Amino acid sequence: xxxxxxxxxxxxxxxxxxxYGQIAALSGHPRAARQVGRILASNGEDLPWQRVLNAxxxxxxxxxxxxxxxxxxxxxxVVFNAEGVCDLRTYLxxxxxxxxxxxxxxxx
DNA sequence: CGTGTGACGCGAG
DNA sequence: CCTCGCGCCACAC
Numbered sequence: 001x002x003x004x005x006x007x008x009x010x011x012x013x014x015x016x017x018x019x020y021g022q023i024a025a026l027s028g029h030p031r032a033a034r035q036v037g038r039i040l041a042s043n044g045e046d047l048p049w050q051r052v053l054n055a056x057x058x059x060x061x062x063x064x065x066x067x068x069x070x071x072x073x074x075x076x077x078v079v080f081n082a083e084g085v086c087d088l089r090t091y092l093x094x095x096x097x098x099x100x101x102x103x104x105x106x107x108x
Numbered sequence: 109c110g111t112g113t114g115a116c117g118c119g120a121g
Numbered sequence: 122c123c124t125c126g127c128g129c130c131a132c133a134c
Contacts, residue, residue: 002131020117024129035130037116042131052116060116069116 001027005039008095012051015076016093017086019055026095051076057088 004027012018020033029035037060040049050072054060059069062084070080080086 024117029129031118031127032129033117034115034128035117038114038131039116041116049116054116055118062116064116066116 001029001032001035002039002043004028005036006043006047009040009047009049009052011095012048012093014048015078015091017051017053017057017073017078017088017091018093019053019057019088020060021055022093023052051093053086053088056085057091058083058085 005023008023008026009018020036021030023036024030024032027036033055036052040047040052041064043049050069059066061069066084070084073086074080078086078091
């Protein structure tokens with residue numbers, strides 16, 4: 001599962017973001033959103049972990065490295081409002097519509 | 109291998 | 122906006 005999470009996070013395209021719940025679901029564990037966060041917190045720094053936000057489009061690392069995360073995302077073109085929240089309707093990654101081939105096949 | 113625990117969540121009230 | 126508690130799994134023991 002950890003592997004699946006890392007794999008999916010690595011798939012998040014530049015300039016897009018995903019939520020913990022979304023990653024968990026894609027990994028086959030719809031209810032394990034928290035584990036996703038835990039995994040990202042302790043995995044390496046190789047992944048675009050900054051592209052993972054909570055379900056409200058806000059960073060969950062304010063007490064960790066919030067500033068850094070926001071900077072990294074803004075550098076990708078993701079805009080945050082004064083409250084540190086980005087518009088998921090605009091930036092949320094939608095794998096089914098972009099590159100989740102396996103899920104796409106199922107619907108065919 | 110069994111148990112305990114806590115974590116970057118989430119949705120409901 | 123705030124609070125509550127469920128749920129699930131990686132990790133330390």
